[in-house]
Amino acid sequence: xxxxxxxxxxxxxxxxxxxxxxxxxxxxxxxxxxxxxxxxxxxxxxxxxxxxxxxxxxxxxxxxxxxxxxxxxxxxxxxxxxxxxxxxxxxxxxxxxxxxxxxxxxxxxxxxxxxxxxxxxxxxxxxxxxxxxxxxxxxxxxxxxxxxxxxxxxxxxxxxxxxxxxxxxxxxxxxxxxxxxxxxxxxxxxxxxxxxxxxxxxxxxxxxxxxxxxxxxxxxxxxxxxxxxxxxxxxxxxxxxxxxxxxxxxxxxxxxxxxxxxxxxxxxxxxxxxxxxxxxxxxxxxxxxxxxxxxxxxxxxxxxxxxxxxxxxxxxxxxxxxxxxxxxxxxxxxxxxxxxxxxxxxxxxxxxxxxxxxxxxxxxxxxxxxxxxxxxxxxxxxxxxxxxxxxxxxxxxxxxxxxxxxxxxxxxxxxxxxxxxxxxxxxxxxxxxxxxxxxxxxxxxxxxxxxxxxxxxxxxxxxxxxxxxxxxx
Amino acid sequence: xxxxxxxxxxxxxxxxxxxxxxxxxxxxxxxxxxxxxxxxxxxxxxxxxxxxxxxxxxxxxxxxxxxxxxxxxxxxxxxxxxxxxxxxxxxxxxxxxxxxxxxxxxxxxxxxxxxxxxxxxxxxxxxxxxxxxxxxxxxxxxxxxxxxxxxxxxxxxxxxxxxxxxxxxxxxxxxxxxxxxxxxxxxxxxxxxxxxxxxxxxxxxxxxxxxxxxxxxxxxxxxxxxxxxxxxxxxxxxxxxxxxxxxxxxxxxxxxxxxxxxxxxxxxxxxxxxxxxxxxxxxxxxxxxxxxxxxxxxxxxxxxxxxxxxxxxxxxxxxxxxxxxxxxxxxxxxxxxxxxxxxxxxxxxxxxxxxxxxxxxxxxxxxxxxxxxxxxxxxxxxxxxxxxxxxxxxxxxxxxxxx
Numbered sequence: 064x065x066x067x068x069x070x071x072x073x074x075x076x077x078x079x080x081x082x083x084x085x086x087x088x089x090x091x092x093x094x095x096x097x098x099x100x101x102x103x104x105x106x107x108x109x110x111x112x113x114x115x116x117x118x119x120x121x122x123x124x125x126x127x128x129x130x131x132x133x134x135x136x137x138x139x140x141x142x143x144x145x146x147x148x149x150x151x152x153x154x155x156x157x158x159x160x161x162x163x164x165x166x167x168x169x170x171x172x173x174x175x176x177x178x179x180x181x182x183x184x185x186x187x188x189x190x191x192x193x194x195x196x197x198x199x200x201x202x203x204x205x206x207x208x209x210x211x212x213x214x215x216x217x218x219x220x221x222x223x224x225x226x227x228x229x230x231x232x233x234x235x236x237x238x239x240x241x242x243x244x245x246x247x248x249x250x251x252x253x254x255x256x257x258x259x260x261x262x263x264x265x266x267x268x269x270x271x272x273x274x275x276x277x278x279x280x281x282x283x284x285x286x287x288x289x290x291x292x293x294x295x296x297x298x299x300x301x302x303x304x305x306x307x308x309x310x311x312x313x314x315x316x317x318x319x320x321x322x323x324x325x326x327x328x329x330x331x332x333x334x335x336x337x338x339x340x341x342x343x344x345x346x347x348x349x350x351x352x353x354x355x356x357x358x359x360x361x362x363x364x365x366x367x368x369x370x371x372x373x374x375x376x377x378x379x380x381x382x383x384x385x386x387x388x389x390x391x392x393x394x395x396x397x398x399x400x401x402x403x404x405x406x407x408x409x410x411x412x413x414x415x416x417x418x419x420x421x422x423x424x425x426x427x428x429x430x431x432x433x434x435x436x437x438x439x440x441x442x443x444x445x446x447x448x449x450x451x452x453x454x455x456x457x458x459x460x461x462x463x464x465x466x467x468x469x470x471x472x473x474x475x476x477x478x479x480x481x482x483x484x485x486x487x488x489x490x491x492x493x494x495x496x497x498x499x500x501x502x503x504x505x506x507x508x509x510x511x512x513x514x515x516x517x518x519x520x521x522x523x524x525x526x527x528x529x530x531x532x533x534x535x536x
Numbered sequence: 537x538x539x540x541x542x543x544x545x546x547x548x549x550x551x552x553x554x555x556x557x558x559x560x561x562x563x564x565x566x567x568x569x570x571x572x573x574x575x576x577x578x579x580x581x582x583x584x585x586x587x588x589x590x591x592x593x594x595x596x597x598x599x600x601x602x603x604x605x606x607x608x609x610x611x612x613x614x615x616x617x618x619x620x621x622x623x624x625x626x627x628x629x630x631x632x633x634x635x636x637x638x639x640x641x642x643x644x645x646x647x648x649x650x651x652x653x654x655x656x657x658x659x660x661x662x663x664x665x666x667x668x669x670x671x672x673x674x675x676x677x678x679x680x681x682x683x684x685x686x687x688x689x690x691x692x693x694x695x696x697x698x699x700x701x702x703x704x705x706x707x708x709x710x711x712x713x714x715x716x717x718x719x720x721x722x723x724x725x726x727x728x729x730x731x732x733x734x735x736x737x738x739x740x741x742x743x744x745x746x747x748x749x750x751x752x753x754x755x756x757x758x759x760x761x762x763x764x765x766x767x768x769x770x771x772x773x774x775x776x777x778x779x780x781x782x783x784x785x786x787x788x789x790x791x792x793x794x795x796x797x798x799x800x801x802x803x804x805x806x807x808x809x810x811x812x813x814x815x816x817x818x819x820x821x822x823x824x825x826x827x828x829x830x831x832x833x834x835x836x837x838x839x840x841x842x843x844x845x846x847x848x849x850x851x852x853x854x855x856x857x858x859x860x861x862x863x864x865x866x867x868x869x870x871x872x873x874x875x876x877x878x879x880x881x882x883x884x885x886x887x888x889x890x891x892x893x894x895x896x897x898x899x900x901x902x903x904x905x906x907x908x909x910x911x912x913x914x915x916x917x918x919x920x921x922x923x924x925x926x927x928x929x930x931x932x933x934x935x936x937x938x939x
Contacts, residue, residue, distance in 0.1 A: 393660070397667040397680065405672035413676045428795050430677070436795040460693035460801035463745040464685030466664055473745070476679040477689055478925070480797045488794060488925050490679040496745075501696040512676065524677045 066182040067223040068354065069216025072123025073328045074116050074191075075315060075367040076208050077493050079103040084375040089199040099204050102313030105371065107193045107208040109383040109470040110492055110511040113137050114145050115523065116210035117191035118152050118509045122452075123363055124212050128187035130160035134171035136320055137194045138163065139521060141241065149189065152509050152523070154415040154450060164188075168287055170320040171211075172344025176352055178215045179224040186215045192319035195384050197245050207316020211324035221331050221361060222340060222354040228270045231348040234258050259292050259345060260299050266351050267300040267341065274353060279303045282338035282356075285326035287317070287345055302341070306333070314368055320346070328364040331356060370531075382470065394468040399513035401522050411448065416507060416525040418485060419446030427451075427483035437484060451507060456481050456489070456527060458503040463496050479505060479527055492526040504530040543817040546938045547642040548781040549770035551763050552581025555894040558758035558882030559727040566595070566602045566656040567612035569759035573887075574613055574652060581763045582773055585613065588763070589646035591620040594633030594653035596885040597666055601656050609652055626921025627833060628786065628930035629653060630760065630889030635784045635930070637764050647766055653891075654759035655884035664755060665885075684752055685744035686923030687836045692746075693801030694842060698853035706746055708856035709837035710737035713750050713879055715865050716834065720876030722906040727754040727882030737837075751837040756882025760890035762897075767937055779900050780937030782818035782914065785810045787929045794925040804839075804920055806929035807846035811918075814931040815848075820914060824849050827870055828912030829899055831892035833920040834877040843918060844872075866907075874899070874907050885921075889930060892917035896934045 086093075086100035107116065113135040121131075131153075133146040146161035164170045171190035178186040191210035196202035236258050237248035248254075263286075271278055278301035286293050286307075293307040309326050311318070318325050323344040330340050336358025344350040374380075381387045411417040412430050419431030424440035427449050435442045461477025468474070475491040477499070491499065492510055505527035512524040554576030556569045564572070578585060593609035595601050602608035606620035625632040630653030637649035660666050670678050691709070695702050714734055720726040732750060740748035770778045787810035793799040811823075820826045832847070834840035841859060844850040849870055850858045858864065864872035875881050875895040878888060896915030898904040914935040921928040 393662040394664075394667060394682075399675070401676070402672040406676060409673055409676070426796070430673070430795075432791070436791050438790075438792050438796065438798065460689035460696075462685045462688035462692070462747075464682055464688070464743075466743050467680050467682045467685055469680070474680065474685065476681055476685065478693070478799075478801045484797050486793075486795055486797045486799060488679060488681070501692050513680075522676060 064182065064217050065220065065223050066179055066184060066215060066217060067220035068213055069218070069220055070124045070126050070214040071221060071324070071328045071331060071361060071363060072120045072212040073325065073363045073367040074119035074123065074210040075105040075371060076107040076111055076116065077370065077372055078106045078108070078374040079314070079371040080106045080377065080380050081373065081375045082204050084377045085204050088377045093199045096199065096204055099201070103373070104207040104316035105209055106374070106380055107383070108493055110526070111193065111208070112139050112511060113191035113193050113210070114139065114148060115510050116193065116208065117149055117189040117212070120191065120210035120212035121149065121153055121187065121189045124187060124214050126214050126216065127185060128159070128214055129185045130187065131155070132162045132164050132174045132186065132188040134164040134174065134188055134190040134320055135192055136165055136168065136170060136239070137192050138165055148414065151410060151414040154411070154417065154452070168320045168346030169344040169348065169350050172323050172342070172350035172352070173229065175213060176227045176229055176350045179352060180227060184216045188213050190321035190324050192321045194246070194319055195244055195386065198381065198386055202246055202248065205317045207318050209315055209318035209321050209325050211321050211328055213324055219359065220357050221359050222356045225353040225355055226270060226274050227350065227352040228266050229348065229350045230262060230266050232262060234262065234347055255292050255295065259288055259296055262345065262349050263296050263343065264299055266349055270351055270353060276339065276353070280339055281305045281341050283330045283334065283340045284343070285309070285323055285330050285340060286343040287319070287322035305341070310368065325364070328361065331361055332364055391468055391470065394466070397468060398517070399515045400518060401515065401520055406522070413524055415450065416452045417448045417450050420449035420483070421445045422447055425483070427481060427485045429485055429487050451481065451485070452525065454481055454507060455530065456487070456505050456507070458499060458501055458505060459486065460501060461491070461499045463499070475499060489527045491528065493528050498529065506530055543783065544638060544642045545782050545817055545819060546767065546780045548638045548764050549767045549937050550779040550781065550897055550934065551583070551765045551770050551773060551775065552577040553762050553894045553897045554580065555725060555760040555891055556758050557725045558754070558756040558884060558891070560658050561757035562658065564757065566654050566759070567608060569656065569757060570609060570612045570652055570654050573759040573761040577761045577763050583648065583763070586616045588615065588618060588648050588650045590618055590637070590640050591615060591650040591652065592633040592636035593620060593622045594624070594629040594651070594886040594889070595622065596624055596626065596629050596655055597657070597668070601654070626928045627835065627885055628889060628919040628921040628928040629886045630891070631784065631917065631919050631930040631932055632786070632889070634762055634890055634893060634932065635786065637762065638781050638784055641764050641766055647769055649764050650761065651764070651890060652759065652761040653887040653889060655886040656757050657755050657884055658757050681923065682744065683923070684747050684836055686925070687839050688744040688747045689801060690842050690924055691838045694838070697800055697802040700853065700856050702746060704856055706738060707734065708841055708859045709751055710734040711859050712834065712837040712840045713737050716873045716877045716879035719866055719874050719907070720880030723876050723881060726876040726880050727756045728876070728880040747836055747838065753835050753878035754880060754882040756884050758882055758884035758887045758891065760887040760894050762890055762893060770937070777901055778937040779897050779934055782933040782935045783814040784932045785814040785817065785930065787813070789922070789926045791926070801924065803842055804846050804924055804927065804929060806927055807843055807918065807920060810929045810931045811847050814933055818914065818933040818935070820933065823847065824870065827914050827916050829871045829874055829896065829909055830916045830918065831875065831877065831895055832872060832918040834873055834879050835883065835920070839920060840872070843920065847916070847918065871909055874909060889917065889919045893932060893934065900934060900936060
């Protein structure tokens with residue numbers, strides 16, 4: 064039975080920081096960054112991390128899954144299953160197989176290759192990356208934030224799996240120790256010559272040959288690398304007709320373990336029926352997958368790309384990534400310790416945004432409590448679970464609060480009304496001052512609620528974002 | 537609504553009141569402030585400390601004040617091992633203490649009872665109110681709102697509901713603040729005593745849209761207290777004019793405003809409920825005509841504006857016009873915040889309800905010096921604790937004791 068890519072979903076955070084803004088800020092110390100100051104980087108809001116971005120990518124997937132992989136080198140917890148958290152945020156059955164895959168830029172391609180080789184349909188792999196880099200480093204002006212979800216399947220495929228190979232080598236082009244803030248990288252020229260070129264030359268020709276495919280039949284090469292290295296690899300492996308350029312290189316930045324899948328999403332928008340795509344993940348070896356496009360189109364990459372907003376506020380970027388210690392005032396000292404027992408017993412409400420619907424009067428409500436909120440009803444124990452995550456609300460009232468602690472002031476919040484009777488006082492995110500109005504339609508998004516610095520914990524809830532409609536142009 | 541119970545009208549007399557100066561009382565502890573208010577009230581009542589049968593202490597922030605329990609009041613005043621109860625009900629805390637004392641006397645359980653409210657807010661080290669928790673579950677999902685932000689939302693909803701432009705609304709809100717500053721000039725105990733202009737209010741630094749700094753009340757230290765007694769005790773004390781308690785009512789949110797779409801975000805439902813009960817208990821049928829003065833919970837300018845409608849004093853959608861016409865100014869039909877209000881007298885939370893009652897008491901006895909109003913038959917106080925979504929509203933009405 065054919066196995067392949069059944070669906071792919073891309074999430075890019077809203078702000079696209081100009082690389083020129085980064086280079087300009089560092090021109091006094093690192094004038095050579097100017098040579099890399101082309102394009103922009105997709106940069107996450109303070110309340111986004113690899114988990115929330117993975118959630119956004121995963122919710123763009125249509126179709127059922129029975130196994131969930133969260134793939135990232137930048138997950139917030141060293142010991143806590145992010146896949147279990149994501150599963151509950153997605154409100155999928157607890158019997159779903161869950162796995163975190165991490166600690167290599169092949170975090171996504173290795174489990175994907177394994178699924179495809181085993182012809183395992185219904186595997187959802189979600190790669191997400193929000194990596195921190197030292198100010199003025201090459202990593203800083205290169206790394207972008209993104210999340211991509213891929214669902215394997217047998218039917219209505221975007222691309223069929225042809226064959227694949229893997230290679231493990233302890234090639235330490237860069238590393239990040241447990242608990243370390245930043246990557247430590249070695250010289251770029253060595254990485255290209257000894258790493259990319261030699262590793263891929265060891266894998267790609269053999270893979271093609273085994274499948275009786277001439278190198279010039281490959282239409283596209285997707286590889287987590289710079290565009291230059293990708294072109295060099297294509298040349299060295301004889302992929303003379305392969306498109307190697309990716310818009311994501313300049314518009315998103317290097318999305319780490321999510322980069323191969325991001326490149327795949329972009330390629331699937333361009334590919335014609337029958338096009339061969341060579342998908343390669345590089346990181347202490349490589350995973351190579353040969354895919355044949357079916358001609359079925361997706362616009363998930365373009366939609367995500369078009370939803371961006373240009374940004375040149377480098378200081379805000381530093382603050383969102385906690386690279387400068389802003390003085391947020393004493394309100395930031397508020398203790399946000401989480402009572403895990405309280406969270407656990409009500410986690411479907413918190414992580415999944417599942418409220419209630421009264422079986423007597425039909426009123427929908429959040430939170431879900433023992434007694435119905437409808438003043439005409441007030442019946443006890445009549446609440447059926449009712450999900451709010453995919454609902455659209457309407458802003459009834461709001462404020463932009465400059466006194467409240469928020470790492471992205473002002474803290475915008477308001478009362479949001481929902482069809483069916485619910486009103487919820489909600490925080491808004493990705494919302495600038497002056498942008499909100501009563502009557503706005505808002506969508507619900509899973510975000511970081513609070514970060515408990517004293518205890519190294521973070522908790523999540525849902526926030527409202529104004530529906531901005533189709534991007535113009 | 538069910539008919540009001542028999543009620544407490546004229547079953548209790550206020551025989552003495554005291555109020556500390558409000559403000560940044562850097563040299564005073566909460567205990568010191570309680571003593572300041574209490575000694576004034578005790579002298580006013582003309583009784584001895586040991587004549588008090590029971591006491592109630594209202595204090596809000598555990599974290600900034602004197603901790604839990606009622607012991608700090610008993611300690612500060614060296615009370616005679618009488619029963620003392622600590623109460624807390626957000627910004628209605630002071631009124632809640634008053635309610636406890638009044639009910640004790642009305643029930644016959646006490647002949648003379650004391651209510652003290654106190655708050656020491658200026659030990660936090662920053663401006664505005666301290667942070668507080670909403671509970672282990674609510675903290676998982678409720679926004680980290682502030683008091684100004686929570687109340688500021690009234691403005692956008694009110695503007696939308698009544699078709700009042702934000703500019704017109706903000707001009708009326710500015711007038712609310714200007715009026716209270718004017719009034720406070722005549723009050724030596726007020727925290728903020730300086731004249732301001734509407735332009736200053738409108739151009740002040742933003743706090744929470746559309747509120748600026750001058751739309752917000754003072755954050756102050758202070759204490760206030762009341763001594764209440766059975767009417768015959770008041771008469772025995774030889775008091776010529778006796779102030780009687782006409783009504784004390786509370787109304788508490790039950791989650792409808794925060795969870796049900798029937799709430800429009802533009803009014804405070806509990807104020808309406810408490811007002812209806814209070815008017816009935818006090819025997820007031822036309823509050824706009826019968827109330828000679830009001831002290832309302834002007835934590836923020838927009839709160840006062842909205843509350844004018846919730847109290848039934850302005851018609852729906854007319855508060856902006858009434859305010860700009862001066863209806864609630866010192867010389868207007870219903871003077872509001874004649875003592876400066878929370879805005880300028882200040883807002884030490886646990887004391888505020890009793891501070892309002894103190895002004896009504898002074899006015900009823902014509903002891904308010906430069907601020908004395910003519911023809912005050914009834915005076916109303918109103919607190920709104922919490923946020924518009926979930927709150928505690930309290931209303932008290934005082935008037936000359938009827939025989």
